[in-house]
Amino acid sequence: MDHPSAAAIFNKDEARTEWHDKALWYVRSKRDLSAKSIPEWEQLRQIASAIKAHALSNLDNYLVEFEENAKKNGITVHWAQDGKEHNEIVHSILKAKEVKKLVKSKSMLTEECHLNPYLEEKGIEVIDTDLGERIVQLSKEPPSHIVMPAIHKKKEDIGQLFHEKLGTEAGASDPQYLAEAARQHLRQNFLTADASLTGVNFAIAETGGVVVCTNEGNADLGVSLAPIHIASMGIEKLIPKAAHLGVFLRLLARSATGQPITSFSSHFHGPKPGSEMHIIIVDNGRTEQLGRDDFRKSLNCIRCGACMNTCPVYRRSGGHSYGYTVPGPIGSILSPGKDLKKYSSLPFASTLCGSCSDVCPVKIDIHTQLYKWRQIIAKEHELPWSKRQAMKVAGYMFSHPNMYRTAGKAGRAMLKVTPKTLVNGPWNVWGKSRDLPPPPKESFRDWYLKNRVKK
């Protein structure tokens, strides 16, 4: 399904759309307050962006350095070209120790690789332990946001879900009560798991370790109890030095939720005594993206989610409408590189307002890349029919100035007298929950001729 159709389904429930919009805007406002409290914020973004650019420009050497140091720390390092190989490696590690239950903390990469269904098919129980992830896992949905996986759900939905799955009281929807129920349920799983898997926020070449950031402490509770720790990371997580963490940890949580830092920023440089630690380094299309001059910078992403929270389209269409593991503006520039045809509607799921680029802590030119993907999609004829027709008309108009002027005049006149129901008919997706501004009396050209040319 393309984005407009999926968004239309989401928009059917107007009150919920409104609520979703506000919930995310609230997070965006917290981010603003937090960012403004740091005088050097813009400088930090600049530095972060430059560190990422540098790391990408020397990535092969940093990966080798990282591997060497990780091995010295007693970590086993694996390499996977794609999701399938990643899943097979995870399975082989678990199989060797006859693991029955794996506890997992948040990892968009394992979502991308579809690890859970793969392992479940092999008879391994997988428990997502981040509360939001557990909620979507129990309701058999993918996450709708990379930081707040269950942001699309209301507390009443979660109350009902927990009533069915965890036996909480019927009708109970108090977040405190529900979170406590999840705590008890997950603690049992932490205590009985025989392996844990975490994502990676940053991997440090210089020290051969990885950093994982959580608020709940779920990654650490899993790792500190189970005898096996597997950390899965994309190749782009590499940063050269530990000192660079100072920059990224200052930016990450502030951009994500407005917190000064997450509750736990854990630095793993080897297994705990008597345990084993594995790191799986995954490509899965990233080296290809590295080769695309226009889109390379998307690999800077530190998955803070700020571009989603600020995006007027994401806020009003929900994460699921994108149909890709990473939704929102960043997902819309990553996904076409994976499958241009399948995701051809995503670069159009944007107003190109540029707010995503403004908030991005690593200065990815997201809206420019959206625009560039549009051009590629148009060239490769992956445009939807209605857009193609509109483009043809627009193209004709722009190459015939007289006609453009006449049409403009007619349009302004028409808008004044046409009833709103006709302007905002079902064919005008832009008219959904939105009114057109009143048409101006004269065109910019007329105004310019009158006021400027004469002088």
Place this chain on the structure above:
Amino acid sequence: MSSRSKILDAIKKNKPQLSPLPEIPEFDNETVDKVAFLNEVMSIIGGVLEEIKDMDVLPSVVEAAYPNKKIIGSNIENFPLTTLDVNSIEDPHDLQNLDLIVLKGEFVVAENGAVWISEKDLVHRANAYITQHMALVVNREDLVWNMHQAYKRLELDRPGYGVFISGPSKTADIEQSLVIGAHGSRSMTLFLVG
């Protein structure tokens, strides 16, 4: 060819020209009252800051902050409130009934309330996560302003584990409502000594 060499080769082929690595200024703030700032931050992150004059008073202030806790562990030698010797435990699962852990941390960062504790001070990594409540203890002279200064103090290039802990465990995954005590500590008090 192994996946390793295929990936490395693809990077070599596709990577752009080497770009320079930027310098990171320290961004120190000499005028800020670090303790006052830390106090404010602690309330934002869901923790509590208590200033105490020396280590001698620690047992009584911990007791006052956390009355009636049964199973108490600590990394402080001969800490009088200790009822569970975490050093004697081999399997971290045996820490599951811990009510309170009292941990001496290395230093604290004023801008975000993050206390650094490394593996040797944690005794067990699980200590920081399996406990119901957490009290952290840091010397006043070990208060730095920001994360850049924090990393200057750190030596990470040795095997093991270390963590910045900023407040108790928390979640806002249900409708953005903040709930303190997600999986780990339900409360956190930082005692600043000296």
